[in-house]
Every structure is written in C-alpha cells, then in structure tokens.
Amino acid sequence: MKRFALVLAAVLVAGLSGCDEMKPTSLKERNKDTLDQWADTHVERLYQVCQQQYRAGQHIEVETKAQEALRLQPEHQEFLLMLGKVQIELGKPFKAEKALEKLAEIAPQRFDVPYFIGIARERSGNLQGALDSYQHALQLSGGRGSEIVMAATEVLISMGKPAEAQRFLQTHMPPPDEAEARVYELAGRLASILGQHSQAVDHFERATLMDVENLRYPEMLGEAQYHAGMFAEAISTFEGVLARDEAPDAGVCMMLGDCYLARGLNGKAIDAYRRACQADTGRVACWVNLAKGELASGNAERAAQAARQARKVDRRSVEAAQILAYALLKDNEVVQAAKVLKEARKTHPKDPTITCLLGQTYASVGKWDRAGQFYRYALKLDPKCAVARELLAVAEQNRTAGSDRTLPTP
Numbered sequence: 001m002k003r004f005a006l007v008l009a010a011v012l013v014a015g016l017s018g019c020d021e022m023k024p025t026s027l028k029e030r031n032k033d034t035l036d037q038w039a040d041t042h043v044e045r046l047y048q049v050c051q052q053q054y055r056a057g058q059h060i061e062v063e064t065k066a067q068e069a070l071r072l073q074p075e076h077q078e079f080l081l082m083l084g085k086v087q088i089e090l091g092k093p094f095k096a097e098k099a100l101e102k103l104a105e106i107a108p109q110r111f112d113v114p115y116f117i118g119i120a121r122e123r124s125g126n127l128q129g130a131l132d133s134y135q136h137a138l139q140l141s142g143g144r145g146s147e148i149v150m151a152a153t154e155v156l157i158s159m160g161k162p163a164e165a166q167r168f169l170q171t172h173m174p175p176p177d178e179a180e181a182r183v184y185e186l187a188g189r190l191a192s193i194l195g196q197h198s199q200a201v202d203h204f205e206r207a208t209l210m211d212v213e214n215l216r217y218p219e220m221l222g223e224a225q226y227h228a229g230m231f232a233e234a235i236s237t238f239e240g241v242l243a244r245d246e247a248p249d250a251g252v253c254m255m256l257g258d259c260y261l262a263r264g265l266n267g268k269a270i271d272a273y274r275r276a277c278q279a280d281t282g283r284v285a286c287w288v289n290l291a292k293g294e295l296a297s298g299n300a301e302r303a304a305q306a307a308r309q310a311r312k313v314d315r316r317s318v319e320a321a322q323i324l325a326y327a328l329l330k331d332n333e334v335v336q337a338a339k340v341l342k343e344a345r346k347t348h349p350k351d352p353t354i355t356c357l358l359g360q361t362y363a364s365v366g367k368w369d370r371a372g373q374f375y376r377y378a379l380k381l382d383p384k385c386a387v388a389r390e391l392l393a394v395a396e397q398n399r400t401a402g403s404d405r406t407l408p409t410p
Helices: 002-055 059-072 077-089 093-106 112-123 127-140 146-158 162-171 181-193 197-210 216-227 231-244 250-262 266-279 284-296 300-313 318-330 334-347 352-363 368-381 386-401
Strands: none
Touching: 002 059, 002 077, 059 077, 077 093, 077 112, 093 112, 112 127, 112 146, 127 146, 146 162, 146 181, 162 181, 181 197, 181 216, 197 216, 216 231, 216 250, 231 250, 250 266, 250 284, 266 284, 284 300, 284 318, 300 318, 318 334, 318 352, 334 352, 352 368, 352 386, 368 386
C-alpha cells in the first residue's frame, strides 16, 4: 500500500510537471486566436463603415480607418484597394500608387488593381506609366472593360496622339449591343478632334439615342452637325436642346446663332445671340457674336454698341476691337476707328487684321501710300493673308491712277 501511494504520488508529480510545461503555450495560442478573431471582427466592421463613408464622400475619415485596419491586417486586399482609391480622391497619387503596388504584389491577377494604378499615375502626370497600367489591366481582363478602354484612350489624347487614340478605341470598341453611350461620345470627340465631322455626327447620334436624358450629347451632336455643314440639322438639334433647357446655355445659343447666320437667317441669328448675352453677360464671345450678327444685317451702329460692350468685359479682346473698328469705318467714323485700332495694336502688334484695318483708315481718306505700307506689313505678318494681298493690289492701282475709289471691305 505504501509502495502504491509512492507510485501514485510520482505519477501526479510527473503529470503536474507536464501540465506546467504545456500551460504557457496553450495560453499563447488561445490569446492569439482571440486577438485574431477580434481583429477580423474589428476590420470587418471598419470595412462596412468605410464603404458607407466612401459613398458619402467622407474621404479623410475613410483614409484614417483604412490605415488603422491595415495596421491590424497589412495584406487586407480590399482595404489596400480602398486606401489607394481614397488617396487618389484626396489628391495623393503617389501614396495611392504605393498602396496599390503592394496590392498588385499580393494579387497579381486582379485587373482592377492596375486600372487604379493607372488612374494614380495619370493624376501624378505620369501619362506613359498610366497607359502601361491601363494596357496591363486590359490584358488581365481578357480585353473586356469599357472603363479601361476609355481611360487608355483619354491618356493617348492627353499625350497628343489622337490618331493613335482613335485606332486604339476602334480596336477595343465593344459590340454595339454592349457599348455604352459614353464610348460613342468619346469616339465622337476623337472624330471631331481629327476633323472627321461626319463620323462625329454618327457617333453623337448614337450616344444621344442611347442616353436621351443627357443634354450634353445633343449639344455635341449639334456642334458636329454645324462643322459638317449640316446647318438645318444643327438648327433642329439646338432648338430641341433649348426647348428642354429652362436655363439656356450661352454656348448653345451662340452655336444656334452661327447656324442661322450660315443659312442667311440674320434676324434669328441676332435673337439667338441676344439670348446668349442674357444667359452670360460677362462672356466676351456673346457680345462679339451679336456684333457680327448686326454687321451681317447691315446695322453698323448696333454692331458698334455690341462691340463696345464686349470691350467693357475685356478691353484686350482683339476680336471686339476689330469689329468695333470695322463698324465705325462703315459709319465713316474714321478717327474713332483709328483710335480703337492704335490702342489694340499696342497689345496685339502682330495681328494682321488690325494692321489691315489701320490701312483702311488711311485708304478711306485717299492716303494710298500709307495704306499700302500697312497692307505690306500685314503680309509680312501673315504671307497667306488673302485680304491683305487684295487690299494691297487695290491700293497700288489707286496710287498709280491717283484715284479716290473706295477700297473694298475685307
């Protein structure tokens, strides 16, 4: 019995000793599991909050919480992506790129990561790097994704390569049943940049039909129609835009006026230009166009009034000075015209039109030699200036003949 007690005691001591050796390891494991569970739960809650704040535009708060989550789980993919996205929004493209590059190492097959890297690089001015990233994203996506295609196309435009951008877009253009209106808008803008106005009309027509609520598309369509010489169609388009818009855009009114003017509808053109002036009284182009419309209608006095208003908005406007001087010459206000032109010449010494008009002030009082000097100088400024060449020829004829014939107006 005594021997059994001794054996039992030895077993118990050995057992207790083994428990003591196991106890610290078990506690560490349990503590680590508990901490991991807490971290998972906390990070998940942070992510839900961040999603709501991101949608609400609370970008600073999102950045702070994302950084907190990444301290707990440095390789959390969605938080790395969110941090990169929000830092792009906050104007921190270099930091965004760093976070996204880390994510690219963790998940190299995700095509959304190089896409956002491309955005970060584009924001930082690294256009070639952005293009490389967009092309990599497109490759990973299997050639899908209109957002990636449009982003790469826009970068090529920014790089001054519109022809290459057009080829790229045409190569990766989604099928008609999958394409978005924005893709056709981009195609239309590219065609306009390249002077392919008929193609631009086709693209903008598609965009307009696909998104009838977007007023910008018919505006772009009307402008393309105008440049394509489709004035009647452009008038119809712009009139439709203005009928839908309670607050008419001055630019749309001016383009409508230009279309009326091209069709010889001077009265309607003047009404459209006046509407543009009412929409934006501080825009020089509105008053300049109104002055042009009045001149086309033969009303030099009203043209001069509109041109003076344009010069009140911007005294340095060369076009306003040109039209004002021309209108004054039409009304035989030679001295006033010369005064306007000499002032304008101080700020625009190399403008051939100002120089030609100065020549006309001398020609209008029979000083053909002096007039010829200005026309020659205008040709020196612009050897291709047909108006200066024609005026010089007439001045030479009058000087030789000693005639006082009226000089043709440019």
